[in-house]
Amino acid sequence: MWTESSVRSGAGKFKQLRHFTALAAVMLGLAACAGVPRRPAPETAAVPQPLAHAVVATPDADHDLLAQLLAGEMALTRTDLKAASDYYGKAAALSNDPKVAERAASLAVAVHDGEAARRALGRWQALGADPASIAQVRAQLALDQGQADEAQRQLELLIGTGDKDAWRQFGRVLVGARDQAQAARLLETLATPQRLPADAHAWLAMSELGDRLGRHAYAARIANAAMQRFRSAETYAWAAQMKFKDGDRDGARALLQKALAKAPEDSQLRLAYAGMLSQAGDYTGASRLLARGPQDANIYAMRAGLAAHEKDGNALAALYRELEKAAPAVRESSVYLLGQLAEMQHRDAEALAWYDQVSDTDEHAFDADLRSAMILHTQGKRTEAHQLLEQLQLAYLEQPEQLRQAWQADAELYLRERNYAKAEAAFSHALQVVPDDPGLLYGRGLTYAEAGQVDQAVQDFRQLLKIKPGDVDASNALGYTLADANRDLPEAERLIDLARAAKPNDPAIADSWGWLQYRMGNLDQAAQALRGAWLARKDADVGVHLGEVLWKQGHRQDAQRIFDEVHKLDPQNSALRETLKRLHP
Template sequence: MGAAAALAGCATATPPAGQQPRQVRTGVQPLDRLQVAIVPPERDLEAQVMAGDFAIAHNDLKAASDAYGRAAALSDDPKVASRAAELALAIHDQAAAGKALDRWAALGAKPGELAEGRARMALDRGDTAEAQRQLETLVAAGGPDAWRAFGRTLVQARDAAQAGVLLERIATPQRLPNDSTAWLAMAELGENLGRHDYAQRIGAEALKRFHDGTTYAWAAQQKFHAGDKAGAKKLFAKAVAADPKNPRLRLAYGSVLAQGGDEKEAARVLAQGAQDADTYSMRMTLAARAADKAAIRRLYDEIRRQPDDVQADNAFTLGQLAELQDKKDDALDWYAAVGDDDPRAFDASVRSAVILHAQGKDDDAHQVVADLQTSYADRPDALQKAFAVDAELYMDAGQFDAAAAAYDKALRVKPDDTEMLYARGLAYAEAGRVDQAVADFRKVLDMKPGDIEASNALGYTLADNNRDLPEAQTLLQAARSARPDDPSVADSWGWLQFRQGQLDQAESTLRGAWAKQKDGDIGVHLAEVLWQRGEHDEARKVLNEVRRIDPKNAQLKKTEKKFTP
């Protein structure tokens, strides 16, 4: 019997005695009648919020505003209405912003919150009177954030002139709270909105009312920017005296002193009181500039006496201080201790590579750079810099083809980077790949017409290879006009004169460049001109000096061979 027939048979069989016949299920059953309600997406609060957040993540503020506007209409949560209002204001949608603010008001928004939003709407449509009314309501509402919200509203205004007018009308000395932070914020806002006189008045009044370090520092910065360095120094001294434990103030004061040429006093000010990574770093910089070995040693020992966490935070500075003391292995240890999340981690690896290269451990140096290239593969700027560091190490080692290959990789990251093109051109030139060098320099000049560095490099390369000397002369004349006192340009010009057979002029030009800058290339060129003029002893004397200052100079050995009998 088939399954269907069996089932049918079971349904019609006579029941045992004493039992009622079982009812056969026919027609529509209860489960068949069950209906599941489907909420349309436009009525689904959760769906609208998700749609809005998705649009924000994809930087589609219009779609986000629309979705949150619908969500606000469905929700009793004031946060949703607040979000809808903010998005509508961000895209300058007056109608949507008005609806969202009304909904937020119905859900219990504070007067100050509503006033901020309505002031932004009024500013958007150019209604100065309404904007003023709402801004006055905002600041009258009080609270710790009222003046911050006031400033934020004016910063976001599309018409700076209108915002400046409202700033002067509302943020008066009579209205501003007894808080120096608010006064200084309004003064700074005035400067940003082009209301210099207002900013000066508010700043001066703040200086009379408040005698804290921040107010003195703000006034000091104003004087410094106005060119009154003496006045700035006096006010910064007061700022530090008022708040001696604040390293930010001492750092600002030290910067002003250093820019004014008083680096010794800057170092003294920075050494007082609590320290942080920035004060340590600036003290190191000042000691290095002054070549003050005793100060470098004292600072190194001072930081090493600090707790382990302080040393860890300053591992990069400790590495630099160790380098300055020629403690290369210690420097490597400190650079290795710089954490991966430290903003100086990249620079620490670069310094490690440089030290390893100087120690003759080139394989290790290049491995450090290779690790950088892997670690920063998803960050184009850092990746390009890592390739450039590799190239510079090869250049210093005289491996010019390898350097050019490394610059190739840097240019794959950013093909139109003129700095990398210029550097690769130099590598090609040193490697004797003249056509490629000329092509790179020409491309730089196509992208940056009149660039002095590229003009000088192309002019020199043409002259050095006795190619297109009239063009070389035009390029180098332009470079000389732009930089008449630049020794490197003078060196190129002198070498062109030598190629043109003008030995007297070449000697005069190159002697002048050599007197200004004891550069190996200039010295080699001068020596060759002197040799051609028969001044052999003088030529050897110049080459001896080149050997002392630049023993790895690429042209030195070639020129010495010419002088060997």
């Protein structure tokens, strides 16, 4: 990469090379004289060459315009704005191009160098700067230095020029101001209905800027004035957003209906209206609205989201069939959505085919590969699933969030396989990427618990509770782990009691409570809690617990019937095998 020193040394080397070449020519001439017999001189003197005595001036780097511009651009590629400002300041003094002076002034303002900015502005004005642009930069400088009156004067000059981009430049000045409160005051003072041009976009931009600067009342006032003046779809839609922010949902819906009447084919308006309907709980109305009119990728995505929220399998299936037949451009930009829809309907082969079509440049590329790994594992292709996740771990090595997800997915698949050593290793890799991540600590704690490494499991769950005090799932997990190990039962009782209070109808927590009662010798309470959990959800581990309690109570036929059901649910359940070994020594 080029730097200031490398540019200077490059110029020096060029001069040295030129001098060396001239010296070499002289030396060669001397050598030739020494090695060749002297010949008689010609009768006429040689005619001197035209450039024999010419001297080419080579400027030093500080006075070399090209060198300064090159160094300035290189500094910008390194995002070294201070160095870029210095180089462009020197270039502005050497150049007659007003654009160079403009760049120098803007950079000087960006690095808060007032003196350099004034020099560059003077040079720019001398070279014929257009009034609007120079007023913009002078206003930026004044705001940067806290000179509110001068900033207002320059902004008035800017909008007074009548330049077609004047109000856009006005907005840029205020958006970039260090003192946003001062910027908001100037906005309200200058961007009034009396001053704003006959351009709806300018009104909407000022209203949006006011909202961004915390002047919602001003934003709403300008939005309403724009709506009354222009009565366009855009102004109705923006005024509707202002009303929605104020909590006036009925008023917002009425304005959006007017906007749609003006532009019924506008997909952005339909999306906005559908979003407002869904936020109000009218998912059916939102779906009906989106189903009418032209369809694009965004419309299909929101329709799918609404159907998924309503758990409407028929609507999802119909949407999948419709999207399959959509225009090629829409279908090609919706391949990730098609994969999701196919996966929701358990059409795994089709889902894989769609995910495979997601391009590497698509924003969903990582998610498509991640989902593909999950499907491959479900299909029994465990090796392929883990290989794909390993590829993701390498491909996203410098993107922490994706890297964490790839390691976590790998860990969860290994945990599903009961390969606890590899699951623990994958969770630990993920925790190196995102230390103390609650989800990862919880997953690794479960892995340790399943592997019988109780101390490590307890350590992870306790660390998790330090990070998220009172977390229900962590409290239940630690309480259950302690109860299952038959240790620290008072602490286990306190933790599981907290979880029960937060989620009294959760079968997993009821199972923990029942198993704790069993460890404490309260068989009747244990059987009651576990029977309720088993009826609520036929989970294999809950069934094993209930069967053991019934066995200990002497209800062996009932216990055996439960064990048989567990075996049908999960023939490879390790807890069932271990329990039966204990009960049938």
